[in-house]
Amino acid sequence: MHNFRRAVIASIAVLASAACVERAQPNANDGPAGSWEATRLTTIASGAPSDELAKGGGIELVLRPDGTTAGRVRIGDVLDADLTGTWTMSGSTVSFNHQADTFLRDMSFELEGATMVGDSPTFDGTRIEVTLGRVEGL
Secondary structure (H helix, E strand, C coil), rough: CHHHHHHHHHHHHHHHHHHHHHHHHCCCCCCCCCCEEEEEEEEEEECEEEEEECCCEEEEEEECCEEEEEEEEEEEEEEEEEEEEEEEECCHHHHHHEEEHHHHHHHHEEEEEEEEEECCCCCCCCCCCEEEEECCCC
């Protein structure tokens, strides 16, 4: 009987320990760390919007918990850049500092649940609007 009670207590301790570890893992509401992709990438020049995703452009971005980034941004034959760099967060605002000089370095993104929304200043008369969506399961 004493060994049975010890085995039950040990089993409960293992289960409680596993439950604590599981709760400590991040989820989609814990911040921006994770994989992201553009769900909206629009350039606006001379008042005319252009859907860059429909033209084959895109942004794939990984934000690692250590503050580093990886990924790629493509807009037609105008831009194809590596997104190796860093990210920071202040409140709900996410900022990037990539080695490549892209519009993403000059934008701030607002984290809104499973999306990040950015609206750039105008670059040579072109405004850029970006929405990034969290890629689940990666």
